[in-house]
Every structure is written in C-alpha cells, then in structure tokens.
Amino acid sequence: MLxxxxxQQLDHLGLRGMSxxxxxxQRTPDTLALGFEERLTxxxxxxxxDRLNHxxxxxxxxxxxTQNASLEDIDLHTVRGLDRLTLTRLTxxxxxxxxxxxxxSGPTGVGKSYLACALAQHACRNDIGxxxxxxxxxxxxxxxxxxxxxxxxxxxxxxxxPLLVLDDLGLTPLxxxxxxxxLEILDDRYQRQATLITSQLPIExxxxxxxDPTLADAILDRxxxxxxxxxxxxxxxxxxxxxxKNDKTTAG
Numbered sequence: 001m002l003x004x005x006x007x008q009q010l011d012h013l014g015l016r017g018m019s020x021x022x023x024x025x026q027r028t029p030d031t032l033a034l035g036f037e038e039r040l041t042x043x044x045x046x047x048x049x050d051r052l053n054h055x056x057x058x059x060x061x062x063x064x065x066t067q068n069a070s071l072e073d074i075d076l077h078t079v080r081g082l083d084r085l086t087l088t089r090l091t092x093x094x095x096x097x098x099x100x101x102x103x104x105s106g107p108t109g110v111g112k113s114y115l116a117c118a119l120a121q122h123a124c125r126n127d128i129g130x131x132x133x134x135x136x137x138x139x140x141x142x143x144x145x146x147x148x149x150x151x152x153x154x155x156x157x158x159x160x161x162p163l164l165v166l167d168d169l170g171l172t173p174l175x176x177x178x179x180x181x182x183l184e185i186l187d188d189r190y191q192r193q194a195t196l197i198t199s200q201l202p203i204e205x206x207x208x209x210x211x212d213p214t215l216a217d218a219i220l221d222r223x224x225x226x227x228x229x230x231x232x233x234x235x236x237x238x239x240x241x242x243x244x245k246n247d248k249t250t251a252g
Contacts, residue, residue: 017050018043052127059124065132066167069117080110080234090119090228096128096163096194101227104198109236112198113167119196120165131158132165139178151181159188169199170209179210179219186222195223203229 003022010019021043025031031039071091076084089095095102102119104112120130133141145154158164164185174182189195199206203224210216 015047017047020050021046055127056125059127059129060121063120063124063130063132063165065117065120065130065165066134067114067117069114069121071118071122074115074118075111078234081106081230081232082111082115086230090230091122093123093126093128095228096123099189099192099194099226101194101223102196102230103203103223103227104196104230104232105201105203106232107234107236108200110232110234112200112232115232116165116167116196116198120163123163128162129160130163130165131161132167134167134171135169135174136172138166139175142178142181155184155188158185159193161193163194163196164189165196165198167198169197169206170201171199174209174211176211179212179215183215183219183222186219190222191226197223202231 003026007019007022010016010022025039025042031042034042071087074082074087076082076087090102104115106112117132120132123130142151142154145151186195201209207213207216207220210219
C-alpha cells in the first residue's frame with residue numbers, strides 16, 4: 001500500500017521526482033526487494049534527473065528557438081563547409097564561457113539557422129542561458145519595450161544572457177534607431193558574453209548594412225575581432241531533401 005502521508009510530504013517539499021519514483025517503486029515488486037540504500041539512491045537520482053529536465057525545459061522556453069534542432073541530426077555528409085572537427089569545436093561550448101562570438105554566413109537554405117538553433121538547444125541542455133531573436137523580431141521587441149519605458153531593463157537582461165542568437169542579419173533593412181540599440185547590446189556583451197549571428201551575406205559585406213560607417217565600424221569591431229567565423233556554401237539543403245524525396249518516389 002502506498003504511504004500517502006510520505007508522498008504528500010515529498011510533494012510539499014518540492015521533491016516531486018522522488019514522489020513519482022516512490023510511487024513507481026511501490027508498484028514494482030523487483031524494486032521493493034532492494035535494500036534501503038539502493039532504493040534511496042534510486043529516488044535521489046530520479047529527483048536529480050527531474051530537476052535537470054525541469055531546468056532544461058525552462059531554458060528552452062526562455063530561449064524561444066524557432067526550430068527543434070539537434071546536433072545529432074546535422075548533416076555532415078553534404079559538402080557545405082561544415083565538417084566534424086568544426087562542429088566538435090562548437091559543441092564544446094567553451095567559446096560561450098570565454099565570451100567568444102560565432103558568425104555564420106552562407107546562401108539561403110544551407111542550414112545556418114538550423115545549426116544556430118542546434119547549438120542553442122545544446123547550450124540549454126548544458127544549463128546555459130540562451131535568448132534567440134530573428135533581427136526583425138528583435139527590432140519589434142526593442143520598439144515595444146521602448147514604448148513601455150522598459151528598454152533599460154531589457155538591455156540588462158540581454159547583457160546577462162550567456163548566449164544571444166541573432167538570426168538573419170541583412171535579410172531586411174535595419175532602422176537607424178535599431179542600429180544604435182544593437183551597438184548598445186553588443187557593447188554590453190563584448191568579451192563578456194557570447195553572441196551567435198547568422199546572415200546570408202558574406203561577412204565582408206556586413207559593413208554595408210549600416211547607414212553610418214562609424215556605427216558600422218563600432219558594431220563589427222565588437223563582433224568580428226573576437227569570433228569564430230564559419231562560412232557555409234553549396235546548394236540549398238531543402239532542395240537536396242526535395243530531390244531525394246522525389247527520387248525515392250520515382251524509384252518506388
């Protein structure tokens with residue numbers, strides 16, 4: 001019979017992983033045959049895993065990634081400038097702890113955003129705080145917090161975030177006010193926190209995206225001179241996937 005008062009105490013103390021594990025133990029005769037220390041060890045391990053999963057779920061909710069991407073699903077066979085050694089260096093995540101940026105450029109469809117989201121999810125699963133924005137959405141958010149007079153608090157929150165992912169630089173024109181805000185964000189993070197940026201434009205063309213050359217110099221100085229640069233190339237992965245699907249259909 002379940003010890004209901006004990007389960008209630010565990011729930012009251014916030015030990016819900018232990019509570020669920022104890023319920024499972026009571027329903028498993030083989031587990032009941034174990035000694036006290038073995039059963040307690042199992043309960044504690046389940047509580048640890050439960051808390052870890054809860055933190056990861058919180059990290060992912062806060063990150064707001066647009067793709068459920070994973071490192072395991074990244075295609076390393078298609079030639080596009082991404083090899084196993086480069087991916088291993090990035091998945092080490094030491095660049096985040098060191099406040100080093102990652103800048104990923106390449107034509108549409110080669111997997112820039114997927115790689116960015118996969119690295120961000122990997123960081124979340126390693127208990128690292130992440131925020132993700134497409135550049136147009138970041139502009140919208142800055143306008144919103146500006147109207148609410150909460151821009152300073154927003155800047156402070158971003159400055160404390162270990163990994164900031166900014167997707168699709170150069171996809172749309174950047175308003176002048178946003179460019180100044182972007183400099184503030186990057187200046188707060190320079191050599192303190194890591195920023196990952198993706199763009200269809202080659203990095204040498206990023207300067208032209210900013211209306212003020214002096215402002216462009218300041219922004220790129222905080223990005224490029226402290227960064228891993230990754231240039232992807234080749235055919236769109238979407239086209240390759242569609243072609244493979246069509247070939248299978250035709251063969252069938």
